[in-house]
Structures are given as C-alpha cells and as structure tokens.
Amino acid sequence: MASTAEEDDGTHPVHHIALIPWLDPETIIAAAGPWALVVVCFIVFAETGLLVGFLLPGDTLLIIAGLLTHTSMVFGLNIWWVSLLIGLAAFLGGEVGYLIGHKAGPAIFERKESGLFSVRNVQRTNAFFERFGGLTIILARFVPVVRTFAPVAAGVGHMHRGTYTLYNLIGAVLWGFGLTMAGYLLGYIPPVARFVQEYIDLILLVAVGGTAVVTLWHYFNERRKAQKEAAAGEDIVTDEDEAEALVLEADVFDRSPEPVRRPSSPEDDQRPDE
Secondary structure, three states: OOOOOEEOOOOOEEOOOOOOHHHOHHHHHHHHHHHHHHHHHHHHHHHHHOOOOOOOOHHHHHHHHHHHHHHHOOOOOOHHHHHHHHHHHHHHHHHHHHHHHHHHHHHHHOOEOOOOOOHHHHHHHHHHHHHHHHHHHHHHHHOOOHHHHHHHHHHHOOOOHHHHHHHHHHHHHHHHHHHHHHHHHHOOOHHHHHHHHHOHHHHHHHHHHHHHHHHHHHHHHHHHHHHHHHHOOOOOEOOHHHHHHOOOOHHHHHOOOOOOOOOOOHHHHHOOOO
16 A cells, blocks of 8 residues: 655655565665665675675665765765775675685585575576676676676686686676666656656566565475475485586686577578588
8 A cells, every 4th residue: 555645845746655665775775874875885795795685676776876876965975986886895796706606616506405595596597607608797797696696606616716807897897886877877867867766666666576576486486396306205405416516617617608599490491501
C-alpha cells in the first residue's frame, strides 16, 4: 500500500511505496549521514570482494549516488571525488576477491550445494571465461552473480596477476566510476532526474525486487533439486576432486573473445567446400 505522498517542492508529489526500504539507495544514504559515502563504498566493495552482494542494490546505488550528488551534494564532495572513491572501492573489491581465490585455491569450491554459492554458479562464471577470456573481468562488472565469482575464479586459476589487475582496473572505472558519473549526468535532464526521484521506489521494485525474485527462485529451486538428489542417494557434496575440476586452465585467461557466429542457413550447408 502506498504511503501518503510528500511534496518535494510544493508542486510535485514524491511517491514512496516503501516496500523495500532497506534496499532504497536514498534511505541508505540518508541514514548513514556523514558516513554515507563510506557505506556506499563498502557496499560496492562487498559485491566483488566478500562473496556477498546478490541482493545489494549495486548498479542502482551507483546511479542514485551520482544523481543525488548532482541534485543535493549529498556527500559533501564534488562528483569527481565521489566517482573516484566509488571506483577505488570497486577496484579494491576485485583485488580482494582475487586474493581470496588465490589463497584458498580449489578448496573454496568444496562445499555442499547451497543454491547461491553453487557449482552451477561457478560453471556459469567459467563459461564466461571460456567465451571471453580475460576480458570477463571487465564484462563481469555488469553481470550479477558473475561479477561476484569472476575474481575468485581468476584467483583460483592463478590468472596472471598483472593482467588481472589491469582488467580489474578497467572494469572498476567503467562500472564504479562510469555508472556514478552517468547518474550525475542524468541530473542535467530535469524530466529524468525528477522521475527518478519521484518514483524511486517503483524503480527499485523493478530493478532490485526483480533481481531478488530471480535469485530466491534460483536458490529454492536448487535446494529442492539438491534435496531430491540426496533423497535418491546421489552425491550433492563437491569433494576435492570435483572442486579441482572447476579450476580454469591458465590458457583460458589468454584467449581472445569468441566471434559472434552467424546462424547457418540451408544454403550454407549446400555450399561446396572450396
């Protein structure tokens, strides 16, 4: 049920449905007070550095942080400092994720199937590496789940540290710095800025709530499958050998991205070899 609309300037109502206030970037920022930028940077860091963040408002938080910097200087700093600090948090998170994988090794994959931290999620991340090579570190920033596991997978597979750090830096700049700056630039488009501010809860419900629904569905679906497999006497524990099999070969990180293949047509099948 929608709460009573508040007036932002005496003429335009602000629509707050407050269904998920703990995921509302404006709520997070306002509640943090002078520590707001620290909280935002920690959330960004945690998404790739602490193997958590599936339900954190990562992408949305960056956009809103940039927009609020434009409209109210909420952090007390100009957009360049805000974007640089958020980009730095993203970079450090990626470095910590790599170190976790490098130090823990394949043992980090040895666990009972849990739905979220699951073999399937590792395999999905590995599939990105198989297709895009080391560039996965950059692309993963924009892909939920994969951006959490990619640094760990790179560390476990001992991706060349210098190459990883370079790609991690590029990804952090494009994602952390870039999305924050993009949010700031939205402030120069009054209709867009006003719409985002007035309907922030609706936007969050779609962006974050949708992610939460998909994640929860995936979690319970995997748990249900694991329980059925366990009841049937199947092995649902990732042992040492199985964890070792999830480690990427070193050459995977050096591969060039696979070209986009055009779907074959009957004419191609009938064309004689030259």
